[in-house]
Amino acid sequence: MLLIACPHCGPREQTEFVCGGESHIERPPTPEALTDHDWGQYLFMRKNPKGWHYERWLHAQGCRRWFNVARHTVSHEVRATYPMGQPPPVIEG
Amino acid sequence: MPEAYRRQGPLDHLHIAARPPATAVGARLSEKRFLGKINLRLEPETDALEAVRGVVGAAPPTAIGGVALAEGRTILCYGPNEWLLVVPPGAERALVPALEAALGGRHVAVTEVSETLAVVNLSGPDARGVLAKGCTLDLHPRVFGPGRCARSGLAKAVALIHQLDDEPSYDLYVDRTFAEYLWLWLEDAASTMIGIGRI
Numbered sequence: 001m002l003l004i005a006c007p008h009c010g011p012r013e014q015t016e017f018v019c020g021g022e023s024h025i026e027r028p029p030t031p032e033a034l035t036d037h038d039w040g041q042y043l044f045m046r047k048n049p050k051g052w053h054y055e056r057w058l059h060a061q062g063c064r065r066w067f068n069v070a071r072h073t074v075s076h077e078v079r080a081t082y083p084m085g086q087p088p089p090v091i092e093g
Numbered sequence: 094m095p096e097a098y099r100r101q102g103p104l105d106h107l108h109i110a111a112r113p114p115a116t117a118v119g120a121r122l123s124e125k126r127f128l129g130k131i132n133l134r135l136e137p138e139t140d141a142l143e144a145v146r147g148v149v150g151a152a153p154p155t156a157i158g159g160v161a162l163a164e165g166r167t168i169l170c171y172g173p174n175e176w177l178l179v180v181p182p183g184a185e186r187a188l189v190p191a192l193e194a195a196l197g198g199r200h201v202a203v204t205e206v207s208e209t210l211a212v213v214n215l216s217g218p219d220a221r222g223v224l225a226k227g228c229t230l231d232l233h234p235r236v237f238g239p240g241r242c243a244r245s246g247l248a249k250a251v252a253l254i255h256q257l258d259d260e261p262s263y264d265l266y267v268d269r270t271f272a273e274y275l276w277l278w279l280e281d282a283a284s285t286m287i288g289i290g291r292i
Contacts (some may be wrong), residue, residue: 008173009157009158012229012245013246016245016246061244061245061251062171062243062245063157063171063244064175
């Protein structure tokens, strides 16, 4: 069970949240110029790191807002939570 | 809104008045029927808060979990730009047009949600312990006291919990379709309370 600090509501239990997968994925500015391979990369290919992972989470049972979480995929440590639109924090190690 | 003689509360089919009251335990359940509820969405940086204060009598609190009271009206803040305004039954009919007029032209949403939410009051010395059985919030008075609210999971439903006083007494706002489930769950949870968890 994770304790996740919602940027709006403070620390809450993991059961209140929904994970929305990898964050900071930008839609290509000119999709019509993309090859099928690049479009497939944008649509389907996701990082699967062993280490720090930046994810979108939804506080579904609280304020119902999306935000970003920096989570370690091995230890499940949540190092940072930050609102949508902010750049990912730099995490050492 | 349906015609008055056809209006049914979300718990009417349980015939609450005929159910045996849980007198042996220190937690009482009651339904607050037909309260007017208005969902408010606006950006707190703007002068819209002042416009709401002019109509309602109290400015919406900007801190999440904050509660403002004014002449029987309650404003609960449960999101960064979201409030629930609770008024006595019927008062919402005049208040919604008044709010829309006062906020006219701004990027806001005033939505009447009276029939969406059921309100269950849970009070008594064991009320905190009953809530704690199904809720992961820290309900200790030093963290969550009178004049606080929070939206969180309660049993397998989602409820907006508002603590009214030190007894303690809580108003639970739950989606209408979850009202029966939550009521029966609370009855069951209260029936096995024997004073544990009192503070």
